[in-house]
Amino acid sequence: xxxxxxxxxxxxxxxxxxxxxxxxxxxxxxxxxxxxxxxxxxxxxxxxxxxxxxxxxxxxxxxxxxxxxxxxxxxxxxxxxxxxxxxxxxxxxxxxxxxxxxxxxxxxxxxxxxxxxxxxxxxxxxxxxxxxxxxxxxxxxxxxxxxxxxxxxxxxxxxxxxxxxxxxxxxxxxxxxxxxxxxxxxxxxxxxxxxxxxxxxxxxxxxxxxxxxxxxxxxxxxxxxxxxxxxxxxxxxxxxxxxxxxxxxxxxxxxxxxxxxxxxxxx
Ligand SMILES: NC(=O)c1ccc[n+]([C@@H]2O[C@H](COP(=O)([O-])OP(=O)(O)OC[C@H]3O[C@@H](n4cnc5c(N)ncnc54)[C@H](O)[C@@H]3O)[C@@H](O)[C@H]2O)c1
Numbered sequence: 001x002x003x004x005x006x007x008x009x010x011x012x013x014x015x016x017x018x019x020x021x022x023x024x025x026x027x028x029x030x031x032x033x034x035x036x037x038x039x040x041x042x043x044x045x046x047x048x049x050x051x052x053x054x055x056x057x058x059x060x061x062x063x064x065x066x067x068x069x070x071x072x073x074x075x076x077x078x079x080x081x082x083x084x085x086x087x088x089x090x091x092x093x094x095x096x097x098x099x100x101x102x103x104x105x106x107x108x109x110x111x112x113x114x115x116x117x118x119x120x121x122x123x124x125x126x127x128x129x130x131x132x133x134x135x136x137x138x139x140x141x142x143x144x145x146x147x148x149x150x151x152x153x154x155x156x157x158x159x160x161x162x163x164x165x166x167x168x169x170x171x172x173x174x175x176x177x178x179x180x181x182x183x184x185x186x187x188x189x190x191x192x193x194x195x196x197x198x199x200x201x202x203x204x205x206x207x208x209x210x211x212x213x214x215x216x217x218x219x220x221x222x223x224x225x226x227x228x229x230x231x232x233x234x235x236x237x238x239x240x241x242x243x244x245x246x247x248x249x250x251x252x253x254x255x256x257x258x259x260x261x262x263x264x265x266x267x
Pocket of ligand 1: 018019020040041067092093119146190191194196197198
């Protein structure tokens with residue numbers, strides 16, 4: 001691994017207590033990035049930060065509810081106070097709760113759209129405003145928003161999540177157009193089925209609403225019937241693309257959403 005690849009990158013990573021956010025934080029830190037971990041789960045981010053520091057990396061953490069404006073501003077400020085500036089944002093925190101169309105409620109909508117759509121805009125705006133304040137540098141500021149196959153596809157049991165991830169694609173496009181004049185690029189990547197706590201919970205919820213009969217069936221069935229590569233993925237399948245988008249190698253890209261889904265959505 002190139003320990004200098006992400007040297008000088010000072011990042012805020014949301015939803016970093018577990019799953020892909022935690023895996024990417026470790027992967028980036030191992031390549032020289034300084035990472036501030038934000039999450040509702042303080043114990044989780046402290047543990048991940050301790051592991052990074054024990055491995056010789058630079059990490060700090062901050063309590064963050066991405067739906068809260070004061071929290072978002074404070075998380076950006078904590079990154080700046082700790083590392084001197086912020087030049088990279090991984091807008092990763094996300095939630096899901098499946099319901100069939102007739103059963104969708106306002107609270108289900110508010111919960112998912114609140115975190116996945118407003119939460120991403122909220123943290124992105126606070127980070128971008130700080131980058132604008134810092135002024136143009138001789139490197140590109142980077143914002144990475146995490147989408148999903150459901151940024152480009154739709155399934156019947158996850159209408160609101162589909163709406164929220166289409167909103168992420170809109171945010172990438174509009175953000176790229178809004179921020180390029182400040183030397184900020186906005187891109188994203190879109191995982192497919194990734195075995196994290198989010199999918200374990202989703203698997204339980206899908207059994208509860210009657211979409212699948214038994215636990216574990218959803219992942220295997222989707223892998224068999226919908227993924228060209230015939231397997232679901234793990235956070236390790238995603239970290240490389242996230243590092244590419246964080247590095248100078250992707251400097252001439254903006255407004256793009258890269259699929260990392262084993263061939264589920266091909267456009
Ligand atoms: N797991 C998948 O199959 C999959 C597929 C496509 C996209 N994604 C997306 O990837 C991202 C990461 O997913 P994951 O599978 O690692 O999830 P995860 O559930 O394992 O981790 C998500 C993290 O976000 C945090 N979080 C939730 N709400 C928050 C809030 N309001 N403020 C701050 N933190 C909050 C949680 O505490 C948790 O640590 C999400 O945006 C998700 O939508 C996941």
